[in-house]
Amino acid sequence: MPTILITGAASGLGLGFLSAYSSDPSNNIIAVDKTAIPSPASEKAICFEVDVTSEAAIQSLAKKLQGRPLDLVVHSAGIRGLVPAVEASHPSDVASAETLEVMDEATMLRTFQINTLGTFILVRALLPNLRASVTQARVIVMSSRMGSVSYNKTGAGYAYRASKAALNAIVKSFSIDVPSVAFVLCHPGRVATGLVKCREEGAIDVQEAVEGLLPLFEGWGKEDSGRFYDRFGAPIGW
Template structure:
């Protein structure tokens, strides 16, 4: 029976992945900063703050010597300026513009989306190396693509904290591809999904369940030959 680790499992995509994989013949380790309530005997839950190395160490000590076969990394934040998210409710663009962005928001977004990912992945490497054909699927974003952020693209510009942190995340994962070739590392854009990353539903956002339903067969099919690749939710390659 494979073991699946799901991060950010308390809400949004992570919660939808947890619900989906609970129907599979697998053991699940679910982590989230806020903690998770789940009565399923197949699911072990932990409160883990990826920006806190003490928290990560306590978690990995508890799962020491356990193989992990699949990681679904969904932990992350959107990087909107907090007071503007309240004042400009419903207007994402106004919360992340060149003029609006501030350093605390930038630093917090990097800490969670990029540095926190690095710390977690490095800590669970021994578990991944014990797994069978282990693979790590990272919920990235098309907004982390430098090619996608270009003049003439309607969705380009702005989103300074989110774009930069996701580009950094992608670069970190690519370095894991080089340094840890015995594990498959795949970055995925799950689509514009309705999650708690934004305090309201964005126009055109799909449900977490719809996104996950489309991703599951792709994740099943991705292997070592896809390591280092960046895909959208339909399996199409996203340029860097």
């Protein structure tokens, strides 16, 4: 009976992964989010409210999970990195809230705190649990193609691009420093998750994204550690 920990489990992709994995009674599920996780998915999981920007909260979670092996961590917690005031005044124009002209220090710092630093502190705190797995423990991190420097042909997106590029570097280092655990970065596609106030053109539903990703998750292992894939399993350049 594998034990699976899912972050960002109260909404979006995290909730989608929680619902999908909870449908298999052989899975032991731990769900983590900064807010309460809605039922019925929460009824099949052990739930913790944890703010990933708080190292104290993460250490408290680690203490509660002490001695409990983790076989899979699916890390979905993150934000889009838009300037709040601009997004509020132009909710249907995502691009306008992340341009060179409007980007500000507070938005950059908060985006890094959640997307990058929060991931580092959380995953590092869970390493004893991952190392205790009797199988090949895996950590699958939701990244974004926007974090690929080689893919950037259009500019802008300052907070999101930079935070995800830094996230990619951190996860790559994890894959080298902790070879007993497989660390995989995944671009889930443009998914209608509620990270922005509108539905972006070409966005797919959470259920479609999750149904496509789960078979990939099951196939990724040690040989994929430190790699970056899209939602179809194709490699993404750094």
